[in-house]
Amino acid sequence: MEKQKYSRRFFLGTSSMAAALALVPSGIKAFYxxxxxxxxxVKSIQTLSLIVNKKTYTVKADTRTTLLDLLRxxxxxxxxxxxxDHGQCGACTVHVNGERVLSCxxxxxxxxxxxxxxxxxxxxxxxxxxxxxxxIECDGFQCGYCTPGQIMSAVACVNEGHTHSVEEIKEFMxxxxxxxxxxxGIVESIQKVAR
Amino acid sequence: xxxxxxxxxxxxxxxxxxxxxxxxxxFFIPAGAKRFVPDADPLSNAFQPNAYLNxxxxxxxxxxxxxxxxxxxxxxxxxxxxxxxxDCDWSKVTVQHAxxxxxxxxxxxxxxxxxxxxxTYSEFDRYRNxxxxxxAMLVEAGAKKLGVSPASxxxxxxxxxxxxxxxxxxxLANAAAALPVxxxxxxxxxxxxxxxxxxxNRLDGKAKSDGSAIFGLDVHFPGMLIAVxxxxxxxxxxxxxxxxxxxxxxKGVRDxxxxxxxxxxxxxxxxxxxxxxxxxxxxxxxxxxEAIDSNSLLEDYRRLxxxxxxxxxxxxxxxxxxxxxxxxxxxxxTFPYLAHAPMEPxxxxxxxSDDHCEIWTGTQLPGGDQQAAAKLLGLPAEKVKVNxxxxxxxxxxxxxxxxDFVLEAVEIARASGKFIxxxxxxxxxxxxxxxxxxxxxxxxxGLGANGFPAAWQHSIVGQSIMNQYTLFGPPDKSKPxxxxxxxxxxxxxxxxxxxxxxQLQSPELPVxxxxxxxxxxxxxxxxxxxxxxxxxxxxxxxxxxxxNSLLKSKRHLAALNLAAEKAGWxxxxxxxxxxGVAVHESFRSYVAQVAxxxxxxxxxxVHKVTCAIDCGLAVNPDGVKxxxxxxxxxxxxxxxYGEISLEKGRVKQRNFHDYKxxxxxxxxxxxxxxxxxxEQMGGAGEPGVPPVAPAIANAIFAATGKRVRxxxxxxxxxxxx
Numbered sequence: 001m002e003k004q005k006y007s008r009r010f011f012l013g014t015s016s017m018a019a020a021l022a023l024v025p026s027g028i029k030a031f032y033x034x035x036x037x038x039x040x041x042v043k044s045i046q047t048l049s050l051i052v053n054k055k056t057y058t059v060k061a062d063t064r065t066t067l068l069d070l071l072r073x074x075x076x077x078x079x080x081x082x083x084x085d086h087g088q089c090g091a092c093t094v095h096v097n098g099e100r101v102l103s104c105x106x107x108x109x110x111x112x113x114x115x116x117x118x119x120x121x122x123x124x125x126x127x128x129x130x131x132x133x134x135x136i137e138c139d140g141f142q143c144g145y146c147t148p149g150q151i152m153s154a155v156a157c158v159n160e161g162h163t164h165s166v167e168e169i170k171e172f173m174x175x176x177x178x179x180x181x182x183x184x185g186i187v188e189s190i191q192k193v194a195r
Numbered sequence: 196x197x198x199x200x201x202x203x204x205x206x207x208x209x210x211x212x213x214x215x216x217x218x219x220x221x222f223f224i225p226a227g228a229k230r231f232v233p234d235a236d237p238l239s240n241a242f243q244p245n246a247y248l249n250x251x252x253x254x255x256x257x258x259x260x261x262x263x264x265x266x267x268x269x270x271x272x273x274x275x276x277x278x279x280x281x282d283c284d285w286s287k288v289t290v291q292h293a294x295x296x297x298x299x300x301x302x303x304x305x306x307x308x309x310x311x312x313x314x315t316y317s318e319f320d321r322y323r324n325x326x327x328x329x330x331a332m333l334v335e336a337g338a339k340k341l342g343v344s345p346a347s348x349x350x351x352x353x354x355x356x357x358x359x360x361x362x363x364x365x366x367l368a369n370a371a372a373a374l375p376v377x378x379x380x381x382x383x384x385x386x387x388x389x390x391x392x393x394x395x396n397r398l399d400g401k402a403k404s405d406g407s408a409i410f411g412l413d414v415h416f417p418g419m420l421i422a423v424x425x426x427x428x429x430x431x432x433x434x435x436x437x438x439x440x441x442x443x444x445x446k447g448v449r450d451x452x453x454x455x456x457x458x459x460x461x462x463x464x465x466x467x468x469x470x471x472x473x474x475x476x477x478x479x480x481x482x483x484x485e486a487i488d489s490n491s492l493l494e495d496y497r498r499l500x501x502x503x504x505x506x507x508x509x510x511x512x513x514x515x516x517x518x519x520x521x522x523x524x525x526x527x528x529t530f531p532y533l534a535h536a537p538m539e540p541x542x543x544x545x546x547x548s549d550d551h552c553e554i555w556t557g558t559q560l561p562g563g564d565q566q567a568a569a570k571l572l573g574l575p576a577e578k579v580k581v582n583x584x585x586x587x588x589x590x591x592x593x594x595x596x597x598x599d600f601v602l603e604a605v606e607i608a609r610a611s612g613k614f615i616x617x618x619x620x621x622x623x624x625x626x627x628x629x630x631x632x633x634x635x636x637x638x639x640x641g642l643g644a645n646g647f648p649a650a651w652q653h654s655i656v657g658q659s660i661m662n663q664y665t666l667f668g669p670p671d672k673s674k675p676x677x678x679x680x681x682x683x684x685x686x687x688x689x690x691x692x693x694x695x696x697x698q699l700q701s702p703e704l705p706v707x708x709x710x711x712x713x714x715x716x717x718x719x720x721x722x723x724x725x726x727x728x729x730x731x732x733x734x735x736x737x738x739x740x741x742x743n744s745l746l747k748s749k750r751h752l753a754a755l756n757l758a759a760e761k762a763g764w765x766x767x768x769x770x771x772x773x774x775g776v777a778v779h780e781s782f783r784s785y786v787a788q789v790a791x792x793x794x795x796x797x798x799x800x801v802h803k804v805t806c807a808i809d810c811g812l813a814v815n816p817d818g819v820k821x822x823x824x825x826x827x828x829x830x831x832x833x834x835x836y837g838e839i840s841l842e843k844g845r846v847k848q849r850n851f852h853d854y855k856x857x858x859x860x861x862x863x864x865x866x867x868x869x870x871x872x873x874e875q876m877g878g879a880g881e882p883g884v885p886p887v888a889p890a891i892a893n894a895i896f897a898a899t900g901k902r903v904r905x906x907x908x909x910x911x912x913x914x915x916x
Contacts, residue, residue: 045446069464073421081538081539082540085621086852118406120407128401128405133404137396139821143585144410144585144587145538145585167860170860171859173859174858176859177856177858178538178828178859179537179588180538180828180829181824181826182821183824184824184862185824
C-alpha cells in the first residue's frame with residue numbers, strides 16, 4: 001500500500017484542496033496561512049545533505065525549498081521540469097528510494113540522506129536506460145518538456161508491475177500530463193520495456 | 196515546383212573562419228518571398244552565422260534551422276531534406292536553431308516565424324537546395340583531390356567516391372569552401388530518395404530523454420537572478436502605487452521594480468521571489484478591463500450577431516431566400532476563450548550590458564523579439580542577440596506579435612540592472628492573456644428540395660487577431676479578418692450555395708487574443724462540420740454519403756473515404772458505441788476523422804479516433820502521424836474541458852486543476868492513415884485539430900439525438916433528447 005501514497009488521485013485530491021482553500025473567505029485563509037507557518041519548518045537557512053544520482057551534495061538552502069527548486073536552481077539538474085508546481089502535471093517526477101515522487105510537493109529537507117534519482121541519473125554511463133531508448137524508438141515525446149517526468153513515471157510504472165494492459169498503463173500514467181498529446185507513443189514505449 | 200535554383204554570388208556568405216575550418220554554406224533565396232526586405236533592413240546587419248549547414252573537419256554536418264522546434268518534429272524533418280541531397284552520414288548530423296537573420300526569413304511570410312503549419316512545405320526547396328549545392332561543391336573538390344573528373348564521382352554516406360578511391364566530406368570541406376558556388380544544382384529524382392518519405396526517429400530524442408535538452412526555463416548562468424512579476428488583476432491594469440517594505444524583508448530578495456505590466460521581484464532563487472511577490476501591497480488602476488464578464492459578453496455577442504457586420508462573402512440574397520416558405524435550421528454556437536497552456540510556462544532570460552543585450556528564450560518569432568527589444572532599449576538590432584532554446588510547447592503562444600513576455604523580461608533587466616531569468620508560474624501563464632478568442636456563431640440554413648443547402652446566412656462574432664497587431668502589415672479594420680472567417684468563407688460546402696451571406700463582427704476588448712493551434716478553424720470547422728451533419732440528418736442521408744454528394748474536391752473525398760473505410764463506417768459497432776465523422780481543410784491539408792464513442796452513466800468515453808490526412812508528400816510520415824495524434828488530444832481537451840472565463844475582468848482559472856487537460860486514462864486509441872498523394876504539400880501541426888470536436892459531437896448526436904452547440908461539453912449534453 002506504500003505506493004498508493006504517490007497515486008494520481010492522492011495528489012489531485014490534495015492540490016484541489018489547496019485550490020479550494022484559495023477561494024475561501026479571507027478570515028479562514030488567514031487562519032490557514034497562520035497554520036501553514038506554524039506547521040512548516042521555521043524560516044531558516046540550513047545545510048542540507050542530499051544524495052542525488054549516487055552523488056552527495058551538501059548545500060545551504062531555505063528549509064522550505066522544494067526538492068524541485070533545489071534540483072533545478074542549486075544543483076543545476078534542470079532535467080527535472082516545472083510545469084505546474086502543484087502536483088497536477090507530473091513533469092517534476094523523480095525517484096526517491098526507487099519510488100516515484102512529485103518533487104514540487106516534496107521539501108528537499110524531507111529527503112535528506114535518501115537516494116534520489118533524476119532523469120540525469122537514469123542512464124548507466126553512455127548506456128541509456130531501456131525506457132529512454134524506448135521513448136526515442138516509439139516517439140514517446142513531442143516538445144519533450146514533460147518527457148523526463150514521463151520517463152521517470154514509466155520506469156516506476158514497470159517496476160510497480162502496472163503494465164498488464166493498455167488500460168492499466170494508462171491509468172497508472174495518468175498523473176503525467178502531455179500537452180502535445182504523445183500518449184500513444186508513451187504507452188507503446190512502456191509496453192516495449194515491459195515485454 | 197522548380198528542380199533547379201540559381202544563386203547569386205552576392206548572397207553567398209562565408210563564415211568559415213569562425214568555425215576553425217569547414218564548409219559553411221549559406222544563401223538567401225528570395226523565391227516566393229512576398230514581403231520585400233531591403234538591404235538596409237536592420238536584420239541584415241545583425242550577427243549572422245548565416246548558414247543552413249556547416250560541415251566540420253570531423254564529418255559532422257551541422258544543420259541550422261530557420262524554424263524552431265516546439266514539438267512538431269522539424270528538428271528532424273529539415274535535416275532530412277538537407278541529408279537527402281547531401282548524401283551525408285545521418286548519424287553525424289547535429290542541429291541548432293538559427294539566430295535572427297535575413298537568410299532565415301520565412302520563404303512566404305517574409306519574417307522569421309514558425310507557424311501556420313508551414314515549415315516543411317516552405318523549406319522543402321530551400322533546404323534540399325542547400326544540401327544539393329554543398330554536395331556539388333564537395334564533388335568538385337573531391338574530384339580534384341582524387342584526380343578524377345567530377346562526372347566520375349558519386350557520393351555516399353559522407354564520402355566522395357571514385358572507383359576504389361574516396362575522400363570524406365570533412366577532408367574536403369576547406370577546399371570546397373574556396374570554390375565558386377554553382378549557379379544551378381540538380382535535385383534528386385523522387386525515385387532516388389533514400390530519406391524523404393521514410394520514417395525516421397527524431398534527432399532530438401536523446402537530449403529530450405536524458406534531461407540534457409535545454410528549454411528556456413532551464414537556462415542557467417552563474418550570478419543570474421530569478422524574477423517573478425505581480426501582474427494586474429485585470430487586463431490593462433496599471434500600478435497606481437505599491438508598498439514593498441514587507442517583500443523586501445524576505446531573505447534573498449535583491450530588488451523590486453515597477454515595470455509597465457506590474458511589479459517585479461528579483462531574488463536569488465524562485466522561492467524567495469515568489470514569497471516576496473505574495474507580500475507586495477499594490478494599488479491598481481484597473482481601467483476598462485474590469486468590466487469584462489463572460490456571461491454578459493455572451494449577451495453582447497448575441498446582440499452583435501443580429502447587427503450588420505463586415506461582409507466576408509455574399510452571393511444572391513440569403514435573407515430573401517430564407518424569408519420564403521423553406522425548410523430551414525437555425526442554430527447558435529458559442530466558444531469560450533482558451534489558453535494555450537504549454538507544458539513549459541513562459542519565461543525569458545535577459546542580460547543587458549552597456550550597449551548590448553542578450554536574450555535566451557523559446558520563441559516562435561526570434562526576429563520580431565530581437566527588434567522589439569532593440570527598439571525598447573534604443574539599440575541597433577545587431578546589438579541584441581537572441582538565443583532560441585527548445586520550446587516546451589507553444590501552440591501559437593510563443594509567436595507573440597507584441598513580444599510581450601520578452602519585453603517584460605527586458606524591462607525587468609533594465610529597471611533592476613540585473614542579469615535575470617523571468618519565470619511565470621503556471622498561474623501567471625494561465626491568467627496573463629493571449630487566448631484563443633471567444634466566438635459566437637449564428638447560422639440560418641435553408642434546405643433545397645434535394646436536401647442540400649440552398650441558402651446560408653451566417654454571422655460570426657469574436658475579437659480579431661489581425662486587427663490588433665502589425666506583424667503582417669497595418670491592420671485594415673474595414674475588411675473582415677480572414678483568420679476569423681477561414682474555414683467558412685472558403686468552405687467547400689458553400690461553393691455552390693446560390694444565396695449566402697457571411698458576416699463578421701470584431702468587437703474590440705481589453706482581453707489579448709492570439710492564434711491558437713489551427714486559429715479560426717478551431718471554431719469555424721466545428722460549426723461547419725456539425726451543421727453539415729445536422730443537414731444530412733434533416734435530409735435523411737448518411738453523413739458520409741451526404742458529404743460525398745456535396746464535396747467536389749478529390750482531396751476532401753480521399754481523406755473522408757479513407758477514414759470512413761478504416762473506421763468501418765456503417766458496419767456494426769459494439770452495443771452502445773456510436774460513430775461520428777468530420778472532414779476539414781486547413782493549412783493546405785485535408786483531414787477527416789471518425790470518432791467512436793459511448794456514454795455510460797452520464798460519462799462520455801471516446802474509444803477511438805480514426806484519422807486520415809492528405810498533406811501531399813509526407814516528408815517524415817512518423818512526424819505526420821505524431822502531429823495527428825497530438826491534434827486529437829489537443830482538440831479533445833478543448834472540447835471536454837477548455838474554458839477560460841472572466842468575472843469582473845478576472846480570469847477564474849489558475850492551474851491544471853481548473854483548466855483541465857485530457858489525461859492518459861481518458862486518451863482514445865488513435866489510428867492515423869496518410870493518403871498516398873502527389874498533390875501540393877500542406878501542413879501537419881494544426882490541420883488535425885479542427886475535425887476532432889465535430890466528429891465527437893456528431894457521434895454524441897448519434898447517441899443522444901442532441902446537438903452540442905456550446906463548448907466545452909456540458910453533462911446535460913449527454914442526456915438523451
